[in-house]
Amino acid sequence: MQELIAVVTITVLAVISPGPDFAMVSRNSLLLSRRAGVLTALGIGLGVWVHVAYTLLGVGLVIQQSLRLYAALKILGALYLIYLGVKMLRSRAEPAPAVGLPAEPPPAISDAAALRTGFLTNALNPKCTVFVVSLFLQVVQPATPLAQRIGYGAFVSATHVLWFALVALLFSHGAVRAGLLRWRHGIDRAFGALLIGFGGLLAGSALRR
Numbered sequence: 001m002q003e004l005i006a007v008v009t010i011t012v013l014a015v016i017s018p019g020p021d022f023a024m025v026s027r028n029s030l031l032l033s034r035r036a037g038v039l040t041a042l043g044i045g046l047g048v049w050v051h052v053a054y055t056l057l058g059v060g061l062v063i064q065q066s067l068r069l070y071a072a073l074k075i076l077g078a079l080y081l082i083y084l085g086v087k088m089l090r091s092r093a094e095p096a097p098a099v100g101l102p103a104e105p106p107p108a109i110s111d112a113a114a115l116r117t118g119f120l121t122n123a124l125n126p127k128c129t130v131f132v133v134s135l136f137l138q139v140v141q142p143a144t145p146l147a148q149r150i151g152y153g154a155f156v157s158a159t160h161v162l163w164f165a166l167v168a169l170l171f172s173h174g175a176v177r178a179g180l181l182r183w184r185h186g187i188d189r190a191f192g193a194l195l196i197g198f199g200g201l202l203a204g205s206a207l208r209r
Contacts, residue, residue, distance in 0.1 A: 029171035037168030043118025045161035051132035052153035060133040077124040081199035088192025
């Protein structure tokens with residue numbers, strides 16, 4: 001019971017802390033659609049299983065012990081975040097709508113693209129690597145049955161999906177979205193700069209080691 005409480009508490013605190021996942025879900029929900037935001041959240045939850053899988057297979061211990069491997073993972077994640085950020089910064093500004101007319105949203109991305117964006121954002125997120133590896137190697141006891149460990153992984157994944165789906169619902173709410181869509185190009189550039197900033201911090205911390 002003590003182990004379960006620790007897993008639940010640490011997971012909730014880790015999931016709600018701001019990071020690249022939050023930025024991507026917020027951006028897709030606000031500038032694209034509620035469906036895109038929810039699918040991004042689902043992709044994030046699926047991405048959790050990448051970290052859970054290699055941790056259960058013992059690779060997490062290798063990552064924890066190898067500074068070079070961990071630094072390489074951080075650089076890979078940083079490059080992906082910078083790539084996403086640059087794409088947002090290079091997005092074209094849409095013509096301003098006529099006075100009194102609602103702003104037209106940009107073309108929607110496919111379901112697969114939204115899902116893939118969420119999956120890769122989380123699967124390449126070193127923050128999630130540290131969280132899952134630390135959780136399973138330091139909080140979960142070695143004697144814990146495999147089925148229970150998989151259950152913990154399912155809980156971590158489901159918590160990600162639930163939290164970020166709520167974020168998607170908030171940012172795609174009619175009143176919120178309608179009021180901000182007129183500044184969508186500036187918002188897109190702001191999220192792009194934020195992701196580049198996250199990527200720069202990750203790359204910098206990896207190169208300093």
